[in-house]
Amino acid sequence: MALLEVDNISIGYHTQKGYLKAVEGVSFVLEKGQSLGxxxxxxxxxxxxxxxxxxxxxxxxxxxxxxxxxxxxNILTMSDEExxxxxxxxxxxxxxxxxxxxxxxxxxxDQIAEAIRVHNPSLEKGAALSQVEGLxxxxxxxxxxxxxxxxxxxxxMKQRAVIAMxxxxxxxxxxxxxxTTALDVIVQDQILEEVRRLQxxxxxxxxxxxxxxxxxxxMCRDIGVMYAGQLVEMGPWRxxxxxxxxxxxxALLSSFPTLTGEKSDLVPIPGETPNLINPPIGxxxxxxxxxARTFCKATPPQWVDMGSGHQVxxxxx
Amino acid sequence: MxxxxxxxxxxxxxDGWSIFKQSLLGRIGLVLxxxxxxxxxxxxxxxxxxxxxxxMTGVDPDITCCTPPSMRxxxxxxxxxxxxxxxxLAGARVAFMVGISAAVMSIVLGVAIGMTAGYMGRLMDTLLxxxxxxxxxxxxxxxxxxxxxxxxxxxxxxxxxxxxxFRWPGVSRIIRGQTLSLKQxxxxxxxxxxxxxxxxxxxxxxxxxxxxxxxLFMTFRVTSAIITEAALAFLGFGDPGTVSWGMMLQWxxxxxxxxxxxxxxxxxxxxxxxxxxxxYMLGRAMDEVLDPRLRKEDQTD
Amino acid sequence: MELRKYIGRRLVQIVIIFFIxxxxxxxxxxxxxxxxxxxxxxxxxTPEDAQRLxxxxxxxxxxxxxxxxxxxxxxxxxxxxxxHYGEPVVNIIWSRLxxxxxxxxxxxxxxxxVGVFLGKIASWHKGKKTDSILTIGALVTHTVFxxxxxxxxxxxxxxxxxxxxxxxxxxxxxxxxxxSGLMAKSLDVMYHMVLPLSTLFLIHxxxxxxxxxxxMLETLKEDYILTARAKGLEEKAIxxxxxxxxxxxxxxxxxxxxxxxxxxxxxxxxxxxxxxxIGRELVxxxxxxxxxLAQASFLLIAAVVLVSNVVVDVLYAYLDPRIRY
Numbered sequence: 001m002a003l004l005e006v007d008n009i010s011i012g013y014h015t016q017k018g019y020l021k022a023v024e025g026v027s028f029v030l031e032k033g034q035s036l037g038x039x040x041x042x043x044x045x046x047x048x049x050x051x052x053x054x055x056x057x058x059x060x061x062x063x064x065x066x067x068x069x070x071x072x073x074n075i076l077t078m079s080d081e082e083x084x085x086x087x088x089x090x091x092x093x094x095x096x097x098x099x100x101x102x103x104x105x106x107x108x109x110d111q112i113a114e115a116i117r118v119h120n121p122s123l124e125k126g127a128a129l130s131q132v133e134g135l136x137x138x139x140x141x142x143x144x145x146x147x148x149x150x151x152x153x154x155x156x157m158k159q160r161a162v163i164a165m166x167x168x169x170x171x172x173x174x175x176x177x178x179x180t181t182a183l184d185v186i187v188q189d190q191i192l193e194e195v196r197r198l199q200x201x202x203x204x205x206x207x208x209x210x211x212x213x214x215x216x217x218x219m220c221r222d223i224g225v226m227y228a229g230q231l232v233e234m235g236p237w238r239x240x241x242x243x244x245x246x247x248x249x250x251a252l253l254s255s256f257p258t259l260t261g262e263k264s265d266l267v268p269i270p271g272e273t274p275n276l277i278n279p280p281i282g283x284x285x286x287x288x289x290x291x292a293r294t295f296c297k298a299t300p301p302q303w304v305d306m307g308s309g310h311q312v313x314x315x316x317x
Numbered sequence: 318m319x320x321x322x323x324x325x326x327x328x329x330x331x332d333g334w335s336i337f338k339q340s341l342l343g344r345i346g347l348v349l350x351x352x353x354x355x356x357x358x359x360x361x362x363x364x365x366x367x368x369x370x371x372x373m374t375g376v377d378p379d380i381t382c383c384t385p386p387s388m389r390x391x392x393x394x395x396x397x398x399x400x401x402x403x404x405x406l407a408g409a410r411v412a413f414m415v416g417i418s419a420a421v422m423s424i425v426l427g428v429a430i431g432m433t434a435g436y437m438g439r440l441m442d443t444l445l446x447x448x449x450x451x452x453x454x455x456x457x458x459x460x461x462x463x464x465x466x467x468x469x470x471x472x473x474x475x476x477x478x479x480x481x482x483f484r485w486p487g488v489s490r491i492i493r494g495q496t497l498s499l500k501q502x503x504x505x506x507x508x509x510x511x512x513x514x515x516x517x518x519x520x521x522x523x524x525x526x527x528x529x530x531x532x533l534f535m536t537f538r539v540t541s542a543i544i545t546e547a548a549l550a551f552l553g554f555g556d557p558g559t560v561s562w563g564m565m566l567q568w569x570x571x572x573x574x575x576x577x578x579x580x581x582x583x584x585x586x587x588x589x590x591x592x593x594x595x596x597y598m599l600g601r602a603m604d605e606v607l608d609p610r611l612r613k614e615d616q617t618d
Numbered sequence: 619m620e621l622r623k624y625i626g627r628r629l630v631q632i633v634i635i636f637f638i639x640x641x642x643x644x645x646x647x648x649x650x651x652x653x654x655x656x657x658x659x660x661x662x663x664t665p666e667d668a669q670r671l672x673x674x675x676x677x678x679x680x681x682x683x684x685x686x687x688x689x690x691x692x693x694x695x696x697x698x699x700x701x702h703y704g705e706p707v708v709n710i711i712w713s714r715l716x717x718x719x720x721x722x723x724x725x726x727x728x729x730x731x732v733g734v735f736l737g738k739i740a741s742w743h744k745g746k747k748t749d750s751i752l753t754i755g756a757l758v759t760h761t762v763f764x765x766x767x768x769x770x771x772x773x774x775x776x777x778x779x780x781x782x783x784x785x786x787x788x789x790x791x792x793x794x795x796x797x798s799g800l801m802a803k804s805l806d807v808m809y810h811m812v813l814p815l816s817t818l819f820l821i822h823x824x825x826x827x828x829x830x831x832x833x834m835l836e837t838l839k840e841d842y843i844l845t846a847r848a849k850g851l852e853e854k855a856i857x858x859x860x861x862x863x864x865x866x867x868x869x870x871x872x873x874x875x876x877x878x879x880x881x882x883x884x885x886x887x888x889x890x891x892x893x894x895x896i897g898r899e900l901v902x903x904x905x906x907x908x909x910x911l912a913q914a915s916f917l918l919i920a921a922v923v924l925v926s927n928v929v930v931d932v933l934y935a936y937l938d939p940r941i942r943y
Contacts, residue, residue: 087850103842115849149939458882466904467650586766594761
């Protein structure tokens with residue numbers, strides 16, 4: 001049985017302008033101890049999936065269709081109480097720490113200890129804090145920083161604290177949402193190395209969400225490329241990275257600098273993402289696709305198997 | 318070119334208006350304000366009908382003291398036999414006059430000082446802003462009190478001026494911020510390079526950009542001026558020649574008719590409170606127009 | 619310790635401001651049109667006493683010397699004699715100070731605490747009836763004209779229902795009775811304090827409620843709230859332990875910014891309820907042309923405002939760790 005199985009989920013938001021279909025028919029599987037990357041530009045739905053997995057969708061959002069199976073149990077049908085129990089204990093999230101993910105008026109150590117004690121109420125505060133000390137050792141933060149406040153931490157240290165917090169209850173799955181985007185390249189490298197090491201050590205399944213395909217290729221066994229709410233390509237990283245099949249993936253990769261040179265922004269692909277309130281019937285990328293054919297617009301594309309787990313949602317291949 | 322394109326100011330005004338219209342607070346506030354404005358305008362009518370309705374000097378030959386509402390005096394009469402309704406209407410006029418004059422004066426002062434501080438920077442800026450800080454700490458009412466002890470009975474315009482002297486720090490702070498950000502803009506650099514003098518830059522380039530904001534922000538902060546004047550009059554330090562709502566409350570309080578004449582006690586206080594409320598509501602609606610973040614945005618992700 | 623340096627700096631600032639006020643007041647009273655002497659010397663005094671006082675205050679000397687004498691007198695507590703009471707001014711204002719502080723501080727603390735509490739609740743029930751009632755209530759009470767509210771309260775509760783005394787801070791029979799203990803006297807003061815306190819409370823709590831409400835709504839959008847939810851915390855814990863402490867900070871700032879407004883209200887309340895505080899003393903001194911008393915009362919009130927400002931700033935610095943560390 002897979003650790004996490006996402007089965008054909010569709011997620012939407014009720015907005016003043018209409019019902020926004022943010023995610024359509026996405027399926028993937030995460031095995032124990034494996035890592036899967038979700039790549040795409042902002043608005044493609046990758047963060048929405050992350051939120052849905054954690055049960056953190058805003059009040060106007062909901063999973064319309066499909067199942068999310070955590071070790072066989074459908075978390076979408078669970079009660080709020082059960083969901084609260086699972087949160088953090090079995091599935092945790094690493095946010096972008098620069099996003100202000102830590103409460104500014106609470107000491108860092110206390111915030112992490114809180115996570116531990118929520119799921120283990122009988123634990124004394126002192127005991128929880130010593131567990132936090134252990135976590136700090138693990139992620140490389142000096143123990144004496146336990147009683148500091150978030151604003152006293154550097155960017156990299158804050159990110160480590162957020163990672164430590166995610167590990168606090170020894171979850172089986174961690175969803176990392178753009179964890180390094182706001183950090184400079186050197187710190188970014190360190191953090192990613194840290195995450196890799198922890199994953200191996202604790203055999204945690206990771207879903208890595210990013211807009212940067214190079215990072216994902218570095219970190220994950222499998223890559224899933226998302227565009228306009230749909231998964232358009234999925235497969236082992238080498239296959240996707242070195243032999244991309246979907247025109248969008250190709251466009252993403254063509255902006256990737258190879259060996260040296262600094263990271264540059266993605267080369268803008270001409271055109272705009274489609275309106276997700278009334279998405280097109282056919283392929284959602286065809287307006288911007290250099291390889292589009294006449295039938296791409298009218299017919300929804302089908303999944304094509306490229307062999308050894310590599311699949312693509314496109315007619316051309 | 319449509320009319321809207323020809324007059325960009327009109328365009329932004331109409332845009333603002335459509336947002337304003339949506340706000341419930343704004344609508345209520347506007348209705349109340351119009352009602353008071355009408356009261357102010359109508360204040361000229363009663364004395365014109367019959368001199369006995371004059372708020373200050375009107376004397377009804379048949380009445381010597383307070384009477385409850387009657388056909389002749391819709392809100393009754395005060396301790397001198399004067400018609401309360403005409404006093405109330407006159408009070409509306411005074412309130413508007415006080416509020417608007419104080420607002421205009423404080424805007425003029427605040428814009429001048431704010432622009433100077435922002436433009437000159439450094440020492441002048443620090444000095445002016447320190448001065449502003451100091452003034453903001455002072456309780457206006459009590460300062461006017463102490464000034465009236467030195468200078469004797471103050472007339473209404475002096476009171477308004479002093480109030481304005483304590484209101485400008487708020488305006489100047491905002492204007493200074495605007496000026497500082499405008500100072501960096503390329504068109505100011507261009508003007509400098511072209512040899513424009515400082516005053517020309519300030520008046521021709523900076524001021525037009527800064528003024529609309531000042532007006533919008535401060536016009537709906539007039540309430541404190543009205544309240545201050547009312548409180549002063551209430552305490553007995555107002556201009557004895559003007560009939561304001563605060564003055565009316567002073568009379569009903571000091572002449573000991575407070576408990577027996579609700580028709581005299583209630584209307585003035587209610588008016589002061591309602592006009593404050595209406596300006597507050599309008600101010601909130603204006604905030605929504607000016608600051609897009611405060612509007613009810615759609616939920617998207 | 620950062621906090622100590624901060625407090626030190628603020629104290630120096632207010633001392634400077636106070637000095638400026640002191641000087642301005644001096645210039646005002648000596649240079650304004652009219653006879654400055656009559657402002658310092660009681661017209662009812664005997665000519666010998668008047669002469670003696672004039673020398674004491676240095677009124678026959680040049681302005682510069684007068685200023686120095688003025689300062690010296692200030693530091694030694696010589697504020698002159700009240701025309702109205704015939705007593706040294708310093709005794710009068712000193713006896714009034716505690717009464718004002720009692721009323722003022724209690725009203726601010728009470729309205730801040732209640733405002734924060736109700737604002738939190740209002741934000742939690744946003745859009746529903748509870749929220750509407752609280753918000754409208756706050757709006758209405760905040761814009762009511764304070765003296766009028768005071769009069770109405772007296773009319774209803776003192777006159778009509780006879781529940782509370784109309785004026786004053788103490789009942790003479792309780793305080794003059796040698797057998798009354800501290801408890802009886804305190805209760806008596808509190809009994810007299812109900813209406814004035816209610817007036818001040820009603821006027822001020824609304825502002826804090828509204829600020830807390832919008833602050834909570836803003837804070838609930840913050841990312842660390844999402845983190846707290848992700849950790850599996852209950853909504854109540856998220857609201858009270860993560861959102862509220864952050865949301866309450868702007869309220870503290872607002873208390874500081876509205877101190878001048880609050881002291882105006884305090885003076886008006888004292889006057890209407892005949893509460894023997896400095897505010898009321900200032901008002902009556904001005905109306906009776908008791909210049910020495912008026913000056914001193916004003917200075918004392920200015921000092922109270924300045925010190926309150928520092929207290930609030932220090933409180934904020936203490937509550938917000940981003941400033942303290």
